[in-house]
Amino acid sequence: MTRLDRVEIRGEHEARERAWQVVRAAYAERDPLPRPRRRLAPAIALAAVAAVAAVAFTPAGRAVVETVRDAIGVESAQEALFSLPAPGRLLVVADGGAWAVADDGSERRLGEYGDAGCSPFGRFVAAVGPHELVALEPDGDVRWKLSRPGARGPRWGGTFTDTRIAYLSRRTVRVVAGDGTGDHELAAGRAVAWRPGSVRLLAVAHADGISVFDVQSGRALWTRDIAADRLAWSADGTRILGLRAGHYAVLSAAGRLVTTGPALSAAFATQDHVLAIVRRSATGSELVVGGRLRFQGTGTFRDPTWAPDGRWLAIAWPEADQLVFVRATGPKKISAAANLSRQFDSTSTPRLAGWCPLP
């Protein structure tokens, strides 16, 4: 039986090297080597942010904040968001509610909602208010609503003719058909993501890790013990992204850990599984797309959001109170809109909740 040693396994070498990269990264995370210089930079950045936050609470301080914002934002930023660089509707969630911004810059307040997401083909918006899940027309007209305690994190998935919304109600994942019927509990969880084009396969992040559920049978197909509180499924259906506490992990659709690393936030492209990652840099944050640096600045970038055509990314930049558009491919190109919180009647920089395709 020494032949067991000689059985050829195709891809054995590649598997070993992939695994080594993951194991090495896990070991480095467990016991990072001391790097005094690198630790100093984030410390300075944090101190600067703390100082800005402190003075912002006084009237005189607010002027200082505006000065700082001018200094750290994109210099050529427009005074407000006048247009989008790509077709679609940008969903913005501010203190006072959710907004949809068309590519010509026209804004429509959808209502007093704390989170929102697009339907797969951009025909509707799922939003959550205090204790309710709502399906909206893009202009804000309510199609139907469902009262559920602590509703949050709606994700609308499916095909052109059959869709489902998965959402969280307190600590439970629930699923409802796109027409508002058949609402039912699936499992405990804290984040969800549909496999694109599927009304059956739903990734769920929960206390024991990440699982993929067959929603029809209610059964978990696999579970991986990787902690996450945000999830995304790549457009080509081959990868699942989990994010938590400054780290990301990418799993295959069968649950194999593909890669992991530091990230403040991340998002899959709209066509394949190219990843846009926001991570901390020596002086602030940097946006890396497909392994290439596309944009960097002081402070912390948030909410990387792909345009439906996959050519642009939007990020929120709270320290500058700007919305920055970064071209994702080809020659670098940046455009920005300033005074974001003022434009959306918000006391803090609004959050980007999605960039919906045009129906």
Place this chain on the structure above:
Amino acid sequence: MRPRSGERAWVRGAQNGSAEDVESLFRAYWPRAYRAAYLVAHDAAAAEDIAQEAFLAAIRSLDRFDRRRPFGPWLHRIVVNRAIDWARARRLRAEAELAAEVPATEPPDPESGALLRALAALPPDHRAVIVLRHLLEYTPGEIAELLDVPRGTVNSRLRRGLDRLAHELGEEL
């Protein structure tokens, strides 16, 4: 089973922050861990997953690891038990929907193919016993300990497994 001196030094180095020693441990133990997982699970992607997860578990519990104990059996226990679990669960999965993600790897040569087909005909726990005995070279007593089953069970699984393999391959084992 006592740890080899090189292995003990690698574990000590890894506990003290040496990435080089972690790599030495990985390079020394990955090939057989991955192969064992593959022979039990019969799926290259799953084998990679299982072996990788075993190493990640090792990294996570490195500080608690007793250097007087050998590393190999500890790692192999995780690998083989997870591979058995995976092989049992496989038939319950919606393979049709996930088939694109978990391609079965075809062996490149006929001899390997025949052996893999014969192994595949065995129940997962029989495969595991044969792999532990004839690839990883544990004694039946050690296998009983690794799988947490009586030694008699190990012996009977070995005998029945080898008989079935001989029948499938048409040869004496």
